[in-house]
Amino acid sequence: MDSVKKEPKEYKKENPIGLFGDHLNAIATGLKYFAKPQRITLKYPEESIRLPTGYRGLIRLYKDVCIGCTLCAMICPADAMKMMTQEGKKLPIINYGRCVFCGFCVDICPVDALKETGVHDVAFSNRRDLIFDPDKFNKNYDVPFTGVVRKVRAEVDEKKGIRYVPDS
Ligand code: SF4
Ligand code: SF4
Structure with missing residues (x-):
C-alpha cells in the first residue's frame, strides 16, 4: 500500500496591517472605558445580585422532619448523600x-x-469541612454575616509570591 505523503501544514502569514489595526482597536477600547468607566464587577459583599427564585445553594436538612427513608x-x-445513624435514627x-x-434529593x-437555600458564598479550609453531618446539615446558614471583617491587602514577596498583610 502506498503511503500517503502529507504536505506540511501551511500557516497563513499574519498581515502586519491587520495586526496594527487590532492593536488600534484594543487601544481605542481602552480609551473608551478610560473616558467612560463601566464597572462590570460588584463591590461584594456591599453589593450583591438578587438571586432568582429557585436558586440552588446550600441545602438545609430539617432533622425533626426527616423520616430516614x-x-x-x-x-x-x-x-454525595449518605445515611448515618444518630441516636437510633x-x-x-x-x-x-x-x-x-x-x-434531586x-x-x-x-x-x-x-x-x-440561597447560600452560595461559603469557603472551606479543608475537605473534611465539606462533609456536613446531620447536626451541621441541620443548621441555618442563610443568615447575614455579622462578624468583623479584617481588611487585608496583597503584597508581592519576591521569594514567597503574594502575601496578605493587614490594611491599616
Ligand atoms: S428523603 Fe432523605 S431527608 Fe427526606 S425523609 Fe428521606 S432520608 Fe430524610
Ligand atoms: S442529589 Fe446529590 S448531588 Fe444532587 S443536590 Fe442532592 S446531594 Fe447534591
Whole structure:
C-alpha cells in the first residue's frame, strides 16, 4: 500500500496591517472605558445580585422532619448523600465536595425535610469541612454575616509570591 505523503501544514502569514489595526482597536477600547468607566464587577459583599427564585445553594436538612427513608441518598447521582445513624435514627449527611447541586434529593424527599437555600458564598479550609453531618446539615446558614471583617491587602514577596498583610 502506498503511503500517503502529507504536505506540511501551511500557516497563513499574519498581515502586519491587520495586526496594527487590532492593536488600534484594543487601544481605542481602552480609551473608551478610560473616558467612560463601566464597572462590570460588584463591590461584594456591599453589593450583591438578587438571586432568582429557585436558586440552588446550600441545602438545609430539617432533622425533626426527616423520616430516614434514605431516598435522598439513593437518588443522588454524585454519591454525595449518605445515611448515618444518630441516636437510633437514620439521617442523611452531605459531602459538598461531591454535590453537583442538582436538587434531586430535595425533589424526592417525601416529607420536605430538605430545602434549598440561597447560600452560595461559603469557603472551606479543608475537605473534611465539606462533609456536613446531620447536626451541621441541620443548621441555618442563610443568615447575614455579622462578624468583623479584617481588611487585608496583597503584597508581592519576591521569594514567597503574594502575601496578605493587614490594611491599616
Ligand atoms: S443536590 Fe444532587 S448531588 Fe447534591 S446531594 Fe442532592 S442529589 Fe446529590
Ligand atoms: S428523603 Fe427526606 S425523609 Fe428521606 S432520608 Fe432523605 S431527608 Fe430524610
